[in-house]
Amino acid sequence: MITRVDRSRLPALGPDPVFRFPDIAHHTLGNGLKVRTVEHPGVPVITFVMQIDGGLGADSAGREGLAAMTADMVDEGTGSLSAIDVSDALARIGGEYDVEVGADATTFTLTTLTPFAGRGAKLLSEMLTAPTMRDADFERVRQLRLDRLRQLKDLPPAVAERAFLRLLYPSHPYGHLAIGTDVALRSVAREDVVRFHAATFLPWRATLIVVGALSHAELLTVADHAFGNWTGEERVLDLPSSAADFVADIATSPQLAVVPREGAAQSELRLGHLSARRNTPDYPALLVMNAILGGQFVSRLNMKLREQKAFTYGVRTGFDWRRGIGPFSVQTSVHTAATAESISDALTEMSDLRGGRPATAEELSIAQASLTRGYPRNFEIAQQVARSVGQLALFDLPDTYFEEFVPKVNAVTAADVTRVAQTYLDPGRAIALVVGDRKATEDSLNGLGFAEMHVLPPAG
Amino acid sequence: MSTAITLPYAKRTLPNGLDVIVHEDRRVPIVAVNLWYHVGSKNERPGRTGFAHLFEHLMFEGSEHYNGGYFLPLQQAGALLNGSTNSDRTNYWEVVPTSALELALWMESDRMGYLLPALTRERFETQRGVVLNERRQNYENRPYGMALMALSAALFPPDHPYHWLTIGDAEDLRAMEFEDVRSFFRTYYHPANASLALAGDIETERGFELAEAYFGEIPGGEKPASVHADASVAREVRLVLEDRVELPRVYMAWHAPAMFAEGDAEADLLADLLANGKTSRLYRTLVYDKRMALDVSAYQHSREISSFFLLASTAAPGQSLTEITSLIDERIQQVADEGPLDEEMERGLAQAEAHFMYRLQTVGGFGGKSDQLNAYNVLRGDPDFFADDLARYRKATRDSVRANARKYLAFDRRVVLSIVPRGQTALALPGSETVSVS
Numbered sequence: 001m002i003t004r005v006d007r008s009r010l011p012a013l014g015p016d017p018v019f020r021f022p023d024i025a026h027h028t029l030g031n032g033l034k035v036r037t038v039e040h041p042g043v044p045v046i047t048f049v050m051q052i053d054g055g056l057g058a059d060s061a062g063r064e065g066l067a068a069m070t071a072d073m074v075d076e077g078t079g080s081l082s083a084i085d086v087s088d089a090l091a092r093i094g095g096e097y098d099v100e101v102g103a104d105a106t107t108f109t110l111t112t113l114t115p116f117a118g119r120g121a122k123l124l125s126e127m128l129t130a131p132t133m134r135d136a137d138f139e140r141v142r143q144l145r146l147d148r149l150r151q152l153k154d155l156p157p158a159v160a161e162r163a164f165l166r167l168l169y170p171s172h173p174y175g176h177l178a179i180g181t182d183v184a185l186r187s188v189a190r191e192d193v194v195r196f197h198a199a200t201f202l203p204w205r206a207t208l209i210v211v212g213a214l215s216h217a218e219l220l221t222v223a224d225h226a227f228g229n230w231t232g233e234e235r236v237l238d239l240p241s242s243a244a245d246f247v248a249d250i251a252t253s254p255q256l257a258v259v260p261r262e263g264a265a266q267s268e269l270r271l272g273h274l275s276a277r278r279n280t281p282d283y284p285a286l287l288v289m290n291a292i293l294g295g296q297f298v299s300r301l302n303m304k305l306r307e308q309k310a311f312t313y314g315v316r317t318g319f320d321w322r323r324g325i326g327p328f329s330v331q332t333s334v335h336t337a338a339t340a341e342s343i344s345d346a347l348t349e350m351s352d353l354r355g356g357r358p359a360t361a362e363e364l365s366i367a368q369a370s371l372t373r374g375y376p377r378n379f380e381i382a383q384q385v386a387r388s389v390g391q392l393a394l395f396d397l398p399d400t401y402f403e404e405f406v407p408k409v410n411a412v413t414a415a416d417v418t419r420v421a422q423t424y425l426d427p428g429r430a431i432a433l434v435v436g437d438r439k440a441t442e443d444s445l446n447g448l449g450f451a452e453m454h455v456l457p458p459a460g
Numbered sequence: 461m462s463t464a465i466t467l468p469y470a471k472r473t474l475p476n477g478l479d480v481i482v483h484e485d486r487r488v489p490i491v492a493v494n495l496w497y498h499v500g501s502k503n504e505r506p507g508r509t510g511f512a513h514l515f516e517h518l519m520f521e522g523s524e525h526y527n528g529g530y531f532l533p534l535q536q537a538g539a540l541l542n543g544s545t546n547s548d549r550t551n552y553w554e555v556v557p558t559s560a561l562e563l564a565l566w567m568e569s570d571r572m573g574y575l576l577p578a579l580t581r582e583r584f585e586t587q588r589g590v591v592l593n594e595r596r597q598n599y600e601n602r603p604y605g606m607a608l609m610a611l612s613a614a615l616f617p618p619d620h621p622y623h624w625l626t627i628g629d630a631e632d633l634r635a636m637e638f639e640d641v642r643s644f645f646r647t648y649y650h651p652a653n654a655s656l657a658l659a660g661d662i663e664t665e666r667g668f669e670l671a672e673a674y675f676g677e678i679p680g681g682e683k684p685a686s687v688h689a690d691a692s693v694a695r696e697v698r699l700v701l702e703d704r705v706e707l708p709r710v711y712m713a714w715h716a717p718a719m720f721a722e723g724d725a726e727a728d729l730l731a732d733l734l735a736n737g738k739t740s741r742l743y744r745t746l747v748y749d750k751r752m753a754l755d756v757s758a759y760q761h762s763r764e765i766s767s768f769f770l771l772a773s774t775a776a777p778g779q780s781l782t783e784i785t786s787l788i789d790e791r792i793q794q795v796a797d798e799g800p801l802d803e804e805m806e807r808g809l810a811q812a813e814a815h816f817m818y819r820l821q822t823v824g825g826f827g828g829k830s831d832q833l834n835a836y837n838v839l840r841g842d843p844d845f846f847a848d849d850l851a852r853y854r855k856a857t858r859d860s861v862r863a864n865a866r867k868y869l870a871f872d873r874r875v876v877l878s879i880v881p882r883g884q885t886a887l888a889l890p891g892s893e894t895v896s897v898s
Contacts (some may be wrong), residue, residue, distance in 0.1 A: 010526065010566060017489035042487050043817060045818065084738050088739045092806070094810050094814020113817055144754060154705050265597075266593070266600075297535065298532045298535055333596075333597045335593055335596065369537065
């Protein structure tokens, strides 16, 4: 017989499960390509992640969008295969192919079923190392990207991201979206793409991660057969310098900017400033601090703006981690009438966490628990494991990183949270950006106390 | 590919009518708790649309024995959680570390059994405001965001439960009464109208014991009558809607077989071969060869009462929707006349098989194994449908796909919607009637 449940209190939690990250085997092929393999038994699925140094941060001034354009040409034909043939070959192995152009690296991901492991790897290798880059394909792809840019003008979050990056990084290779700008894309020629590919797609600048339901030896064999003969361009070319090494101009005073969008139903908001590099030793404390401020549903900011005031469907804060200095920002979309008050509330919450209203013991434990207790679920799927190992390579983190994560986060103290809030959050140099109805918000925004309101060109 | 693709499970029904399904997968120390209530916007009535979804929000605001926000104790225990409402069902899920399984069951059962004592007018008002913001953010302030609203309204008559979208009408949301919450809860939120799936690091018998312990005490209710409604479109309906967009887009929608019904899988395959990927007929023609369009997409929107097949294409700058439409029609006619090629069938099946396998990778969340078991159980009455589901695709032939195109994608029985930049109705297909949605 089953005993009645005690509803006078919540049931106690069992002991935290022990988390072990699977072994990562390191290999280097004869051509210098770094290969990492991880065995992931269970479902017969295999994921390849090829991470190549030099993402959007490798775009030179005036050529914003070149890295993404180059990445886009990878599935547009190789050898005797046309763009259509490549698409057909991917479909026939049920392949899921995806490209992500990040700030510091471009990541190509292919997932297929293990019986197709060899075919998938070979295809990916041909696509990456020997793209045809026909003129007609180049022109078509560039035009599609230009048209896409035009469409993004209708999308408030995209308008906000783009304008915000420019305000954060006024003269820095991180200061644009991967898709680039209209002017720059128009000036890119096919030769630029060919040259960029030759200069950056090199085995010794890349890491291949293979995760699947096979042994390390089998995974390595698949990788070696497909990528062992890749030599890369032999001519000496100008390598783009690392964006992470550029010095960013850090704003010293608060700024308010508006992108007018007349009649908008809501205001899209961004609020923040340059803050931290991914490899800062304060990373665990910053994650905890962010969780308390706005990184989770029960954070201070979401509870205030959504659950108390119903200004928004949701608000989030976060760090955009990069090798070089990256921003901390508040992101939300709020009812037009609530625009100024939302900005003011967000600034107050940032400021309060620096000392006026430090993290309580309860907030600290909630934040730590939510970051650590569910940690194992981040590694359930082959693709999650492969992308995680990619992060180790991208940020020079040790293989022990994932297993050290939980104890490091749990070691963060309330004093640490206050200290990192003081060091890395600064309402005094925050940039507030509004994409919304200017007339409807102007008066209340002027009351916020910013020295002036910069009106940027309208969105569309 | 002939690898066996299976989704083993055990099912029992508690005396109060709650279906419980357990699937063991012990690879990662997590358990997915997934709970479906067989209620969605199809159970609403005109004038009160959007209620099922607003109600879902209230389920996160506290219950009698834990009278506070639902997220806090669960996030503190390391859970990932969410919920969603569509026209047919409302689902709630938590993915928890094994150590917090009982906590998730306690919380889910408390809001199933004891929600009303904690529900206040104030919480209701706040969530009404949040939902109105969700509507502004995801529909009103998003380019082409009102398209599905206009299409649904034209495909289904005003009293048909698919006439409105789940988000509801803004006026209806403002008109909701707090008092309506009680009867809605009593009618739909009880064990006999729900299905609980546990998937992951849990031994089957233990799963049933825990489900009985936490949910067994909740009184079962009466299973609501299922909703039936008919709809058809007897001509080509042409509509135009002005929006804050740069480029015009054309949508076409047809009535199609209901989810899992005869012809539903064929419609899915048809959508793929028409518009999924560069190899697809329409992408290849419109985007790749002729560069008349920026994109083209098609999908079979499968639902319980009836489905619709949706096709959309955005014009490249300077290109006309009329010409795009006539090319689309030409390609559809071709498939209806000649059927797909063998290689298109092979490719479609390879993709379907791979996607069935990919779906087995995760125990929880939207579309994970626990969610699928509940989908089969609630919509088919039996969780044992994974293999049969895939078999529907394996059984499809060139002839059955051709027959499907002939039967459903008729030019004189569809809704065609042009969305054009404000002030440029001349860019719409000729003869389009202005439609307004808000």
